Amino acid sequence: MAGLPDHLLRRSAEARAKAEGRDVEEVLAELKGEAPPAPQQEAPAPAATPEPAPAPPTAPEPAPAPAPAVSGAAGPARDLNAESASSGVPVPLLQRAMEGRARKEGKPVPAMAGAPAAAAPAAPSQVAPAAAAPAAAAAPAAPPAIPEGVTTQRLLTVVKAGAIQQVKSSPQDKVNVWPHLLAIEFVALMVVTAGLIVFSVFVDAPLLEFANFNEQPNPSKAPWYFLGLQELLSYFDPQVAGVIIPTFGVIGLAVIPYIDKNPSVKPSDRKLAIMVFSFFLFASAVLTIYGSFFRGPGFNFSFPWTDGIFFDF
Amino acid sequence: MANGNGRVGLRERISQAGDHIRTSQVWSSIFRPGSPFRAGYTDSPRNRSYVIMNNVLYHLHPVKVKRHAVRLSYTLCLGGLSFFLFILLTITGIFLMFYYRPTSPQAYLDIQALATDVAFGQLVRNMHRWGAHLMVLVVFLHMARVFYHGAYKPPREFNWVVGIVLLTLTLLLSFTGYLLPWDQLALWAVTVGSNMGAYAPVIGDQVSFALIGGVQITPDTLLRWYVLHVLFLPFITVVFMAVHFWRVRKDGGISGPL
Numbered sequence: 001m002a003g004l005p006d007h008l009l010r011r012s013a014e015a016r017a018k019a020e021g022r023d024v025e026e027v028l029a030e031l032k033g034e035a036p037p038a039p040q041q042e043a044p045a046p047a048a049t050p051e052p053a054p055a056p057p058t059a060p061e062p063a064p065a066p067a068p069a070v071s072g073a074a075g076p077a078r079d080l081n082a083e084s085a086s087s088g089v090p091v092p093l094l095q096r097a098m099e100g101r102a103r104k105e106g107k108p109v110p111a112m113a114g115a116p117a118a119a120a121p122a123a124p125s126q127v128a129p130a131a132a133a134p135a136a137a138a139a140p141a142a143p144p145a146i147p148e149g150v151t152t153q154r155l156l157t158v159v160k161a162g163a164i165q166q167v168k169s170s171p172q173d174k175v176n177v178w179p180h181l182l183a184i185e186f187v188a189l190m191v192v193t194a195g196l197i198v199f200s201v202f203v204d205a206p207l208l209e210f211a212n213f214n215e216q217p218n219p220s221k222a223p224w225y226f227l228g229l230q231e232l233l234s235y236f237d238p239q240v241a242g243v244i245i246p247t248f249g250v251i252g253l254a255v256i257p258y259i260d261k262n263p264s265v266k267p268s269d270r271k272l273a274i275m276v277f278s279f280f281l282f283a284s285a286v287l288t289i290y291g292s293f294f295r296g297p298g299f300n301f302s303f304p305w306t307d308g309i310f311f312d313f
Numbered sequence: 314m315a316n317g318n319g320r321v322g323l324r325e326r327i328s329q330a331g332d333h334i335r336t337s338q339v340w341s342s343i344f345r346p347g348s349p350f351r352a353g354y355t356d357s358p359r360n361r362s363y364v365i366m367n368n369v370l371y372h373l374h375p376v377k378v379k380r381h382a383v384r385l386s387y388t389l390c391l392g393g394l395s396f397f398l399f400i401l402l403t404i405t406g407i408f409l410m411f412y413y414r415p416t417s418p419q420a421y422l423d424i425q426a427l428a429t430d431v432a433f434g435q436l437v438r439n440m441h442r443w444g445a446h447l448m449v450l451v452v453f454l455h456m457a458r459v460f461y462h463g464a465y466k467p468p469r470e471f472n473w474v475v476g477i478v479l480l481t482l483t484l485l486l487s488f489t490g491y492l493l494p495w496d497q498l499a500l501w502a503v504t505v506g507s508n509m510g511a512y513a514p515v516i517g518d519q520v521s522f523a524l525i526g527g528v529q530i531t532p533d534t535l536l537r538w539y540v541l542h543v544l545f546l547p548f549i550t551v552v553f554m555a556v557h558f559w560r561v562r563k564d565g566g567i568s569g570p571l
Contacts, residue, residue: 174377178364188390200439211500222506242509254477257470265463
């Protein structure tokens with residue numbers, strides 16, 4: 001069981017011991033493949049033992065000597081087993097990282113307390129017959145038992161809760177669209193259609209005289225939805241009322257969601273937003289009504305009940 | 314049910330014919346499983362889901378929505394009515410296109426002829442005009458409703474932006490249609506309205522020139538705005554509506570954020 005953190009190994013051993021009715025320490029020892037108090041003897045190469053069998057690892061038995069001679073210019077020796085125990089990172093990974101770092105920095109690999117013998121440059125001249133043999137790592141920096149050009153991956157990982165998308169939804173009070181919503185919608189469409197037909201039967205669309213370029217009616221009014229703007233034209237420069245205000249109005253409307261960062265949708269939490277929006281809504285309504293009904297000839301102020309309505313739909 | 318003299322009654326025959334049609338291959342190829350029009354439909358929760366799921370309406374509605382969202386007072390159906398009015402205006406508009414020629418004296422004469430020579434011509438024109446004004450109002454109210462419900466908040470920000478584009482397109486559709494009767498009202502309302510756009514800095518004159526097809530409104534403007542009104546703007550609007558509805562289904566709409 002090379003490379004498994006101790007606590008996982010122990011948990012597995014406990015489960016197995018419970019299932020088989022044996023002693024935990026005994027199972028643990030068996031899982032580790034050796035006598036219990038021998039952490040140095042963990043198998044060196046995870047890739048060499050893909051089968052997670054409780055049998056002793058197939059990799060060659062590590063040499064007991066930790067090869068202190070190599071540690072010449074490579075910095076202090078490190079006790080990977082101790083580091084592994086404290087950090088929870090498996091020994092082979094620590095070892096590979098250390099070797100990779102050493103290779104990058106161009107230094108010899110530092111000696112390891114309890115390191116497997118494969119890392120020691122015992123026989124540089126010896127060419128291994130099999131690529132999978134640990135001795136193939138003739139160069140001191142090469143990882144043990146992993147042939148050149150072969151990348152190995154560990155699939156064991158711990159997925160924290162909440163780190164992936166939650167697909168479970170909380171139950172909500174919902175109703176079927178059919179028939180509940182569709183029935184309402186159908187009735188709404190019928191009511192609007194009926195209302196429109198009835199209104200159209202009794203009220204004709206306006207049609208004035210033929211278009212005459214030489215005779216401008218007084219007052220000339222834009223369609224009603226632009227009358228607020230036309231009203232503004234009588235207060236401001238055309239550049240302002242005709243261009244800047246409508247442009248900023250449309251852009252301002254469009255960027256509302258990006259300005260209003262308040263996540264709440266409760267009206268009591270959104271007093272400012274509602275106030276500002278209502279102000280503009282109210283202002284445009286007042287301007288439109290004013291421009292529609294209170295502007296007479298020359299676009300001058302007039303009361304609709306005394307001077308008549310100068311407005312056509 | 315046979316009547317007294319042993320012959321099959323008329324009602325029975327009609328009922329049999331109806332069953333025969335509803336079980337035919339043609340009928341069941343038209344109505345997908347779960348459709349209420351299909352033979353053997355029963356009102357079960359499963360079928361209630363199928364009615365939506367196996368229907369083109371699935372593009373617009375999920376199978377279920379929150380109970381509070383169904384209340385009429387919650388949305389007032391404003392979004393749906395905007396869409397419906399768009400369809401209604403398309404239908405009446407196509408009708409009007411049969412009788413309308415966008416040239417200078419003829420346009421006005423054709424509108425006059427609608428009232429005198431065409432069956433239901435005046436009614437359809439009225440519906441088109443009042444429906445258009447109503448649509449502007451409904452779209453505007455829809456926007457206000459969405460704002461007051463805070464329905465533009467994440468993840469639905471972009472759909473609000475699409476909605477603003479649709480509001481602008483609605484105004485443009487209405488405005489381009491305003492000119493088409495070619496009477497004094499149309500001519501001078503559009504003159505006043507498009508004069509405002511000409512004040513735009515730098516590009517104002519060019520935009521104005523391109524839109525009205527000259528330095529001032531002429532009969533050529535009529536053709537230009539006609540094409541904008543019946544083809545170009547509806548096309549753009551449909552594209553944006555498709556995105557709008559799709560985002561409603563993806564980001565949440567009537568039922569709140571998904």
